[in-house]
Amino acid sequence: MAAPSLIPLNPARGVSDYDLLFDCVHCGLCAEACPTYIVTRCEMDSPRGRIYLMKSLAEGRIEIDDDAARHFDLCLGCRGCETACPSGVHYGRLIEGARLLVEQNHRRSFVDRFKRRAVGAIFPYPHRLRMLLAPLKLVDRFGLRPALAAVLPRMIHDWLDLLPPLEPDLRPLAAKAIIAPRTDASAVVVHRGCVAQVLANSENLNSERLLGAAGYRVVQLEPTSCCGALDLHSGNGSRARDFARANVRALKASGADAIVSAASGCSVAIAEYGDLLKDEPEFAEDARAVSSKVRDLSSLLLDAPARPKREFRCRVTYHDACHLVHGLGVREAPRKLLASIPGVTIVEMTDSDLCCGSAGSYNLTEPAMARDLARRKADNIVAAGADYVVLANPGCEFQIAAELRRRGSKIKVVHLADFLAMASQ
Structure with missing residues (x-):
């Protein structure tokens, strides 16, 4: 009598798209393209190792514990492994699904929960981030940031260390178009993001002015919602889809022929709305159309005279x-x-x-x-x-x-x- 299979009849258990796990042939070519594996030299911190973990979870052979969650958390989601993979494994989609499973079934430490909830409560909402940073602008004006950092808890100090100086942005703006674009010129919209429009808005403005100077017709996006990338990467698929729906409505209404973001992570998130909303009849077609219009700033500028x-x-x-x-x-x-x-x-x-x-x-x-x-x-x-x-x-x-x-x-x-x-x- 044959031994019973370890794989149940319905094995997926919410771990990504179960069938996609079998695209991986375990060749290991992804390992040297993985930043965390390069640092730790731990197989479970490589894409191949994480896919083994996903399969084991899906097939009920292990449960989600601190170690399994840690290996998933340590993934940067950079997708370097996708470029290296000869089999075309959709690792980005797999890790996002695995993280959703972790968030739904694993209880983190208090400090970890605090950090993740703080990020999720503030960063996708530009008005909240502006309010939080308003006192820091005054601190920077008087050159007091080092003194403030010295008295802050280590975690807050490390976060503060990553912020650019908040004095008025003196970086130059690109010249506006010398002549108005033709009425039949391609229309381009710049999605201004959430964090970018607060901390690096010159990048949005310069993108718009460079495109205008290259002869494109730049249209404004109202309103601008977070692209949802932060939520997708942290396992909050529900809110990511909410943001995606809002953006699909706004981007469709803009009438733009091309969609650009100064943040490459936002560009990829928007480019994948078609897949994210594929099971929603009200949005699926529009989401695919929006995704197909995502372009890169440099590519558009090279295409222009x-x-x-x-x-x-x-x-x-x-x-x-x-x-x-x-x-x-x-x-x-x-x-x-x-x-x-x-x-x-x-x-x-x-x-x-x-x-x-x-x-x-x-x-x-x-x-x-x-x-x-x-x-x-x-x-x-x-x-x-x-x-x-x-x-x-x-x-x-x-x-x-x-x-x-x-x-x-x-x-x-x-x-x-x-x-x-x-x-x-």
């Missing part, structure tokens, strides 16, 4: 934001755009597409691993010998800039939109 640029002599290294390179597959367009500026010399850094440790709110909930990855990234930046680090995601900007500040480095970290604005002045 070239405009003369003044010389801007400097050395630039480019950091590939995870979701831009692994989620949208954009690697060469930003480099081509930078190389087109007279005087700019591009120097490649080692492991330019290895995660810097920001990963949305990861550097707030997993500070130790995030700091390890920030150090690795900063080492490679310094070794490249550049004057500027250019990137396409504000979270990466804050993370890398904080590490370079700790080192007393003079290397400037600048978003692509802001760099292009400086080069056009």
Whole structure:
């Protein structure tokens, strides 16, 4: 008599899309593309190891305990493994499903619950974040942030360390279009995000002005809701879908032909609305249409007629934001755009597409691993010998800039939109 199978008739148990787990052939090519595996050298901190865990949970062979939850929590969701995978495993979808299962079935420590709830209660809501940071603007105006940090609890001190200076933003804005775009010009809308519009709004404004100067018809998005990425990455699928529905309505109403975000994580979240809302008849078709319109700023600017640029002599290294390179597959367009500026010399850094440790709110909930990855990234930046680090995601900007500040480095970290604005002045 054959031994009974360990797999029950209905094995999924809420662990992602169970059938997708079998796309993994366990070749291990993902391991060296995984930031956490590179640091820990622990199989369960690799994508392959986490997929083993997901299968074991789905098949009822293990229960969710602190160790299993820890291995899932430590994943950055960078999707470097998807680029490396020869089998096309949809790891991003799998880890989001696994995290949902953890949130529904595992009780975290008080401190962990506090951190995650604080992030979820504040970051997706720009007005709440502005209110929270209002006193810090006054502190920064008088140069008192170091004194404040010295008396704060360690966790709050570490969070404060990641915030950019909150003095008035003096970064230059790109020139507006010299001539009005044609009435038949493609319409583009910039989704301003939640954290970005509070801490890095020059990146949104410069994106809009650069697109206008390139001849696109820029339309405004009202209202702008959080894209839902933070919730998707932390296992709060219900609120992520609420945000997705609100954005689908607004983006459809905008009439835009292309959708851009200065935050690459937001771009990927919007690009996946079609899959996220595929089972909702009221939204499925519109969500697919919205997802199909997501474009990258650099790609749109390369598609536009070239405009003369003044010389801007400097050395630039480019950091590939995870979701831009692994989620949208954009690697060469930003480099081509930078190389087109007279005087700019591009120097490649080692492991330019290895995660810097920001990963949305990861550097707030997993500070130790995030700091390890920030150090690795900063080492490679310094070794490249550049004057500027250019990137396409504000979270990466804050993370890398904080590490370079700790080192007393003079290397400037600048978003692509802001760099292009400086080069056009």
